[in-house]
Amino acid sequence: MKSIILASQSPRRKQLLEWAEVPFEVVTQSTDETYPAGMALPEIPVHIAREKALAVKKMVQHAFHAQHAKETILAADTLVMLGDKVIGKPKDRDDAVAILTELAGNTHLVITGVVILHAGGEIAFQDTTEVSFHPLTQEQIEYYVDTYQPYDKAGAYAIQEWIGVTGIARINGDFYNVMGLPVSRVVQALEQLGGE
Template identity: 60%
Template structure:
């Protein structure tokens, strides 16, 4: 497979591409993560991923660019990354005992091809105690994670009752679907 460019600094996305044995290099660019008001929740991460891909493509013409963005939503509202410990505790308290959606938008730009899709995973948390939430936030510091948690950490092992969909999507990238889309390009 031809080497691709990952338009992301996410250590989780890097790890997933390595696990899938996809040759890549990282080249991320700062991009505006605002989006038009008329987009559906499912279109938002695809739109942001496209902006990331286009920003990286400017300095890498002719290369295959992979970009992704992940949002967490509950009751049709986006939950972003926490700003501090208090915000992380509030976010996890809202998720506790409820089901939320993790939506990843993925864009692959290759020559004249543009592949864009989203993946949705439902995640249901058990009721978490305040002490469990505080422990997780203090120990794992989930400030760079949408929804204030990482499924592969302690909170996923003890707090998640079920998931419906792609586990790796919740980690940060629906890697099996990415592989299938890259294979369509005959790399």
């Protein structure tokens, strides 16, 4: 498999690509993570991932000119939804505690949008996983937030950390999608590109 550009600073996405033995280098460019009013919620992470990928493509082409015009660029964005409410990254400790209090005892959706830009165009898809938390005590929530400080995570938690191991009752869908990348679908798409 050819090396790709990962347009993400997420340590979880890097780790998942390493586990899948996908060769990559990280190149990021800050982007606006807003989205058009009225956009259907499941389309939002694909839209944001596309903006990330296009920003990196533009930067790479400008910096390295034509020699990198055919680079494959992978970007992703993860969204947490409880009912019709989008839950982003917590602003601070109080916000993280409030988010987890809301998620406790409930089922929410984790939607990751993926965009792969390649010489022939674009592959875009989203993957959805249902996650159900056990009821959690205030003590458990505060322990997790104070110990793990999940301020860079949509939904204020990481499934592979203590709260996921002890607090999640069940999931329906791809576990790795909740970590931030439906890596098996990504690998299938990259292998398909390699065969073209």
